[in-house]
Amino acid sequence: MLSEFDLEMPSDLQASLSSLPYATPLGGGTNLLVDLRARREKSKRLVWLGNIQAFREIKINAQQVSIGGGTTLSDILHSPAMAEAAPSLFNAARVFGGQMVRNRATVAGNICSGSPAADTVPPLLSLDATICLTNAEGCRSVPLDQFYTGFKTNLRRQDELITGLSWLVPNSNTANLFYKLARRKGDAISVVGVAVTVTREGDRCTHARIALGSVGPTVFRAKDAEAILAGGLLSEKLINDAAQKAMEQSKPIDDLRASANYRRHSVRVLTRRLITQAWHSLPEKTAHT
């Protein structure tokens, strides 16, 4: 049963920021309310962000995507340009929770929940997303890659909100994919999540990102594996080596959903598969625009 708490519902950002130092931000509540009910979370004062004007705005132009701190997973799915502007994120949204959860759950809340299984984080890492942390004084930009400091710990200060995220739209020589491996196809916690970005110029891979979920204390980029690919002439061997490296960089645990061994195995399979798939989806001749 939920314990008692005060709920503020400000309609502008400044008002919410001014109560923040003493209160816990409430997005869709799909983590926070669960935690309150299980008494893992003891906050007595919540600030609901759902009333803030324009907090769910999504802006996509030819170069850049930016989304507001209140953007929900359903917003991502309903944004017509998102499938092109962030294929991995779009695909993650499709396999995220169930319809009701997607309608409430926010991307910012997913990031702040800090779960290693947070499904939007591998895609956002693979897109080099930057988050905007705002307090009453102003806003600072932090690359998502630097945000996490450990299991469920991050750089966000008590008085800050994630007010937005942004990343560059992948060009036509870049493929960006995500796969969620879970024990069920709908509404399940990831056993392994893998997002990859590959840019192709002829036979060469000029840019690679491999982000892994549920195989460490935080979602993380397998940078050594990326390094094997980036700049190299891509071959089956190179892909296998990168997949092997991604597996070696994983530090999964055994839990009810799967063993650490199976997770490691799956990281290798999925990394190899996604990079191969991404590579073959790209034109051999570089399109110059």
Add this chain to the structure above:
Amino acid sequence: MTDQTPHRQTEANVVLRQIGKPLERSDAEGKATGRTRYAGDYTMPSMLHGRVLRSELASARLKHLDASAARNLPGVLCVLTADELPDRLAATDIPGQTGQKRASTDRQILVREFIRHHGEPLALIAAETPAIAEKAHDLIEYEIEPLPGVYDIDSALGPDAPIVTEPDNIVGQHKIRKGNVDKGFAEADHIIENTFKTQFIEHAFLEPEVGLAWVDENGVINIRMSTQVIEHFRFIADALGVPHNKVRILGAMVGGGFGGKEDITVELYLALLAQATRRPVRLAYTREDSFLGHGKRHPFVISHKTGVTKQGKITALEVNIRADSGAYVFLSPYVLLYSAVAAPGPYRIDNVKIDSAAIATNNMYTSAFRGFGAAQACVAYEAQMDEIAKAIGIDRFELRRRNFMRTGDKTATGQTVESAIWSDECMTRALEALGEETKAEEPVKIGRGVATYQQSYGRITWLHDTAEAWVGIEIDGTVIVRSGVTDIGGGQVSALSQIAAESLGVGLEDVIIYHSDSAVTPLAGTTTATRALYMTGNAVHKASSILRGRMIDFAANELDVQPDEVDLANGQAFVVDDPSNFISLTDLAARGASEGLQRSELAMFRAPFTDPIDKETGQGPVFPDFTYGCHAVEVSVDTETGEVTVLKSVGAHDIGQAINPQAVEGQIEGGALMGQGYALSEELIYQEGKLVSPSFSEYLIPTSMDMPEIKTIILESRSGLGPFGAKGIGEPSFTPVAPAIANAVADAIGTRVFELPITPEKVVKVLSQSQTNGDLEQKLNKTPLLED
């Protein structure tokens, strides 16, 4: 099917006007619009809220419990502990109206000293609000001392194993002996041995247990609740020490049962709290309470040893079945009987030796669950059929055909099956419906599987089952049915209304049914054992047929013809050869009333009554009859990640006669979903008896994204013992699904996962262990798939 339509020509020739039509169920609109009141929707003035305090450990001694702080909390009306209760036990047996002596299955109501399973109730609270009850719950102080426990059946049988309930850990045993297995094995060309395992699973009904109790001006304890069994009122009365007529249980539409609301749940606590406080008390389980608060499906270990000739004729079968009954007996002995009787499957085998045993542990107690032991048996025998086919190199469908029982055959217990046995027809139809095989590219492989089955409907015949129903015609010609049957979502009451409508010549909308009230509606028994339509349907049919005869006699007199010239349909009694000569049912009823015609009938239907089977040989009749059918599936398996996708799912069942084909489809689709979860993803995990997956984030029921479209094929032999030749479909629709999926996965990957659920990880594991895995190894860069 016509040339094979057997037996009951009398029914087959009747023109059916309501039966067999996909009518909108009478309960559909209320449920779709939210107007149906479930048990949890009822409130009363000055109602209190109940709460149960449960043990966190599975095997322990309660050293002391201090509820004084909780009792002193303002708003707390009472806290009951074992000290406040008389030293009585609660029966956990099958309830019945038969007076049959029952096995000793009693359990303590609240823990007095020994805690035997995780979640066992320590105290009951009633308070003014749920929040106060919650606070009181947290204020109860107690100390428990862990005791050694047993958590799996092997250790429970060990020489020094702690005894869960005296005298030993074997709480039920059955034997079936037929022919001579030694001779049978000597005649065999091949002997195939395998062991199959199944897991604990949860009913996961939509509506957790809930109820509201109050003591009325006559001192009767009334309990309105969500249950499959209103007739537990007797056990409640016994546990409270009051006469049976001082407890009344009223049902409501039930949000799913599947066997999980077959045993006593909240009603005992409600009765105690209402009796203690003399105020209405509501008790609603949270989902977590529900996970801890009712029995689970038994995990089974089933070993098959089958002798078979080169031609694929099974000559001998030896089966050893063991199941974890958990900490209290509940229905385990019956579940193990079902599994023993079901163990040979729908096959004709001359030499059979079957042993089954239920073993007590400190895990959660296990009890009724759709399929009731026969489902676990099917997981084993249908997997074994495919393994036999593979071992001797015969087509697996052909192997089945060569061994199927045929109409007129006897079961392994020597019972002649009275109805049609259409396993072959069902399998053929299901396979056809799979259509062309789906194409896939490496590393994805496609596989197909079927499972056939023999599943009883109706209770064990020495329980002497009966059901009553009352049918009446109002003065305006509308119809009322009264019967104690509970409706657990399968369309039970709608089907009964349809039967009455058929007999009395009115529309479904002209019938209103009053049901599930142990004091007011004639007792009809439980909605369990796929018996509701068979038993209560026959009772309604009997009552309405008698009434029909009486109305026709009366009408013949009015119309000045002989009774056999009159029919009753469309709200009229009319002369068959001259329909212009008619009288409306309204006029007929009104005239009948003024002349003192009895326009109602109370009827009892009795199932076949038999003596118990022979203890040493298991020979004799066990069930009234059986349903036969087949489920077929096609799956794809990702051989690298182990993910299984069910692509096609077809249920083909001979259900005798569909009363409402739409409701039948609902059962088959629900069975397909539940069976798929059983096969692939559902599992309750207990560690040292403690449930570590008590939520739907870990307990994974298939979602709409996991389910393919389900095809249903309804065959109608009209040979069943139910009304109009109906058989039963509630449990049968579930039983073959998991083994069909297991067989399809084995077909796809060429090796088998012998233990449900077939998780991606287990698939990868068996693939990496299998001999045939050379090329996969290579593809995966020559590193082992999984280090152990």
